[in-house]
Amino acid sequence: MNIQPYLMFDGRCEEALEFYKKTVGAQVEMILRFSESPEPNPGLAPGNENKIMHSSFRIGESTIMASDGMCNGTTRFGGFSLSLNLKAEADADKAYAALSEGGRADMPLQKTFFSPRFGALTDKFGINWLIHVV
Template structure:
């Protein structure tokens, strides 16, 4: 399957815009595409969206570093992220410290940043939206 790749698609249940703003600040995310439900050329089927979701994000594509992620508010309130983690690889401990602290703000740390046998600095957390992250320094200092 040449030229095949996987891009995570996250559903934030009504908090997508808040999440985008958070990832812009925390990780320097850059939004490439942002479409709202109200901008769709075709209206959603009756009853598909809760009241007030017209202004919510139907689809967005954003980048963190070289990785593209997609997201949406979905078609219902509430969200649940389980069974996966986003792994953020950075070249320095300073970048790991910065990203970890920013993502942990309002979230929950599962494993503080520490030296491991595979990385000079690794940690795990769940951010304020319930997204699980693993932060890894990919290079050993010389």
């Protein structure tokens, strides 16, 4: 059994994939566009045919799936965070700075009782991240 996050970016999925490639070295494994679907999607507004119906990408050993959803521009992420566990403090500093660009620093990176470096941020897409040195 396996649980994988599936993120809906409501029209900004391609931008998000590029951002995660640049910031945390994400590797895109596959992209399926609405125009490539063997079945029409009746709820999709005209002009969104080239948006991403489904994608899969890896960050380290984790696979995350993502989509543009119905491209209605109402992305709301809440009630969860993606925890990025790193081995070196310098890597945590780099990831924190890159992911928080255009977003919000919720808790600066700092030493805690459970980690030599821990911090929280919300990226420019509204995804909450926990940066953690293990």
